[in-house]
Amino acid sequence: MTQTSALDVARRVIRLEQEGLEQMAAGLDDGFATIVAMLTGLKGRVICAGVGKSGHVARKIAATLASTGTPSQFVHPTEASHGDLGMITPDDAVLALSKSGETRELGDIMAYCRRFGTPLIGMTCGADSALAKASDHLLLVPDAPEACAETRAPTTSTTLMMALGDALAVALLEARGFTARDFKTYHPGGALGAALATVGDLMHGGEELPVIGDDARMSEALIEISAKSLGCVGICNGEGALSGMITDGDLRRHMGPDLLDQPVTEVMTRDPKTVSPATLAADALRQMTAGNVKITQLFALENGKPVGLLHIHDLLRAGVK
Incomplete structure (x- = not known):
């Protein structure tokens, strides 16, 4: 691959993901605001769950939420089926991520939420999927083309999920009136801690x-x-x-x-x-x-x-x- 062709690929990937982000921003509706209001009044934590690349994104969303004033924790769906469901309390809400919405490993978490009345927020591209149908609230991600069309490796979809998680965290941050000084409490070290020191x-x-x-x-x-x-x-x-x-x-x-x-x-x-x-x-x-x-x-x-x-x-x- 020549230097020119490599740059062409990079620009194509970025444009595809940018188009997906614009499509998602245009499609947001009052359902997003309803989720923010529900989580703002949540007594417990936001439990984030996902498998594979969606699991990596779920971990990142959990970390971002926790650092911006919304108590959050990642629970791996497979481990949840072997005892970690006990980490989810009646005061929590679950944010489950799956591009297709048909991730088999999420089944026990979905059933647990139904059984105990735990609010389930589904983040998926599958509007008619099992996850979408089981969810109390839905964050629908556009089924935009993946940047790697030949393999359909998660690229655009994970970018959109990551961005939607960031949007949720910032909306909750602003709804709570979370300030830079509050943020500093969770970031005492490194350059960020220095920037927020008083x-x-x-x-x-x-x-x-x-x-x-x-x-x-x-x-x-x-x-x-x-x-x-x-x-x-x-x-x-x-x-x-x-x-x-x-x-x-x-x-x-x-x-x-x-x-x-x-x-x-x-x-x-x-x-x-x-x-x-x-x-x-x-x-x-x-x-x-x-x-x-x-x-x-x-x-x-x-x-x-x-x-x-x-x-x-x-x-x-x-x-x-």
């Missing part, structure tokens, strides 16, 4: 917080800066509110023989940039690096009072970009 997750607080009163002298400020090793000190008024900060840069700008005797209010930068502990760490990094003057520390305030200090090194260590 200032409160990374800041220095408590005994680590470098602060002194606004009646102090620079000699006290230098001691506090050295003791806390964060390159700055916050200056608080009598009510504990932050009125300014002194950084290493301020020290260099005011260097002189009488520096240690000066009041901190003569050296400090007034009304410095600050953040809330709830601010996303990525937003704090942008605030530090925006404009011509770059800063390396931000105080986190609650009701005007410092509760933490964020250093740019904390952001870099956490992988925040």
Whole structure:
């Protein structure tokens, strides 16, 4: 196969799958909204099940649902017939995937749902299939041509199922008002965890917080800066509110023989940039690096009072970009 013919095949596959996606989007109806409403009020979990390539897609849908606030679990239909049906509770709903809708291994799960009144959602291309007829709710996938026409290997069909599962997860996410901060709870590690970290997750607080009163002298400020090793000190008024900060840069700008005797209010930068502990760490990094003057520390305030200090090194260590 030449390079040109390989590219032609790739473009043909992508176009076929794109056409299937457009057909599925156009065919969605109120049944989808009914399923979202039912699952939004579900007390238990969404049990996803499928065999073969549909099983792989079902696993992915279960993982996506679980990570976006909808408790979910994959149950293999064959294992279900040998005891794993006990994983399905009366409060659950089952999402069963099968392109044809005639997957024999799903039979015991379908019978179990009928027996115990567990809602069954069928995702299939077979509108008149056994799965479609047994389902309480149907997610009908267009019977679009597979990208590999000669073998009919699952390609377009699995793409459509995957996309429909994503659509279901996002619709449920938005119906529940699930936020980025909620999402972070399920993604504490890696690049995604770093992107969703807040200032409160990374800041220095408590005994680590470098602060002194606004009646102090620079000699006290230098001691506090050295003791806390964060390159700055916050200056608080009598009510504990932050009125300014002194950084290493301020020290260099005011260097002189009488520096240690000066009041901190003569050296400090007034009304410095600050953040809330709830601010996303990525937003704090942008605030530090925006404009011509770059800063390396931000105080986190609650009701005007410092509760933490964020250093740019904390952001870099956490992988925040």
